[in-house]
Amino acid sequence: METTKLPSAMDIIKKYDGPAIRIMEVCGTHTHEIFRLGIRQILPPQIELISGPGCPVCVTPVGYIDEAVYLALQCGVTICTFGDLVRVPGSAASLAVARSRGARIQVVYSPMDAYDYAATHRDEQVVFLSVGFETTTPASCLAVKKAVRQGLDNFSILTANKTMPQAYEVLKGSADAFLYPGHVQAVMGTAICEKLLKDGISGVVAGFTAKELMTALAVIMVKFSQGKPFFKNCYPRVVTPQGSRTGQAVMEQVMRPCASEWRGLGEIPASGLALRPAYNAYDARLKYTVPEMHGHGNPACRCGDVLQGKCRPSDCPVFAKGCSPEHPVGACMVSHEGACSAYYLYGGMLHE
Known part of the structure; x- marks a missing residue:
């Protein structure tokens, strides 16, 4: 009996010819892994990955x-x-x-x-x-x-x-779909993702290996093309509903x-x-009766815009021009989960 072979995540990604999609990598580890694994290089041009606020530092x-x-x-x-x-x-x-x-x-x-x-x-x-x-x-x-x-x-x-959860609400409309952080959802479960789905917010929970990330991105492409809000747990070996x-x-x-x-x-x-x-x-x-403090950062730094997906790290005027991991101007260049540090370390891969 002949069986039909289902397309792999790689097949779906390489052959994607659907509408443009903005996907927010909420988690900084996802940003770094997607860069490190070379996944950005195989994505079709209508898929845009933007960074989000998932780096605690x-x-x-x-x-x-x-x-x-x-x-x-x-x-x-x-x-x-x-x-x-x-x-x-x-x-x-x-x-x-x-x-x-x-x-x-x-x-x-x-x-x-x-x-x-x-x-x-x-x-x-x-x-x-x-x-x-x-x-x-x-x-x-x-x-x-x-x-x-x-x-x-x-x-x-x-x-x-x-x-x-509250940050997801604030960021509603900044992306077409969230790549939810697998480690956060491992603790909190998927109820918040289901609630956000009812509000029209789409996303998938993703793991951190090449296969898990590719699967999550392929699911987003397939689901988004269907024209309805969606949610899928693509990390079930770790993330449970509860x-x-x-x-x-x-x-x-x-x-x-x-x-x-x-x-x-x-x-x-x-x-x-x-x-x-x-x-x-x-x-x-x-x-220690710490007085209330309202800090002020370097006005040239655009970390805040990067964390909202409003710009790429390379759009910041001090990126790699006075701001580097050795001499950071903003937090996004310091953290090993920061988007700016990922672009600094791996950004050249985008132009290879």
Whole structure:
């Protein structure tokens, strides 16, 4: 009996002759992987990939860096942070500059590393810079819970945790379809994607391998050509409809929604997470009476426009002209998930 061979993702992509599609890579890791794997080079000309706000370091506002520098220099605390944040420019100084002025800046790889540092350096006040989306927030919550259990009173966190659903709403209309981040949806499930579908917002959840990314892009091409809003989970081996109940529960227990400022997007209601009152003793802003700070970045930097999909990194006047990973003007050039750093590292592939 003869069987019909279904077209592969590569076949669909190479033979696509449908309407133009703007696809937003919400996740910075997707941006880097699509570049690194050479996927952009095989896409038909009517497919445009644009970057979005899915890099937590990139969307962290300048004022947050100013708060961290204040804690390090004025309050004398030890800052524990992921490495990407060290070189992000603040209004007047980065954490790297603060370190050159004598501040204690400790690079860690997880919130629990910061907890362990505090536990073994009881003579130091330690603040962990809690930056991230739903993927990493549960780990910050667990570190705070452990500090409470152990009575570790020299540990606190400076929150800049954010949640993606509200950002999707703000970005409605900026792209024809979202490439949803697989790691965020692994924690939160697909309910938000289904809700956005009812609002006419299309997208697919994508993994991070070449096959998973190609499949997701091919699905978008097929579904978009049908002329109706769509959603598809193309990462079912990791993402389930319900997500991680454990991760959701610990976030709900330790943190509460709050308004949050996003670089480029402004303040978005209920898009941030702050510690609940029961954990006020571990809130660095309260513990050290940090003054309210409204940072200001370099006006020539267009990171904010890049994060909204309004321009490509190469459209920025300082891109590769004074702004590089070694000497960043904006956060998007610093982070290993940043769109500007991806274009800087791999952008030449677009012209090969």
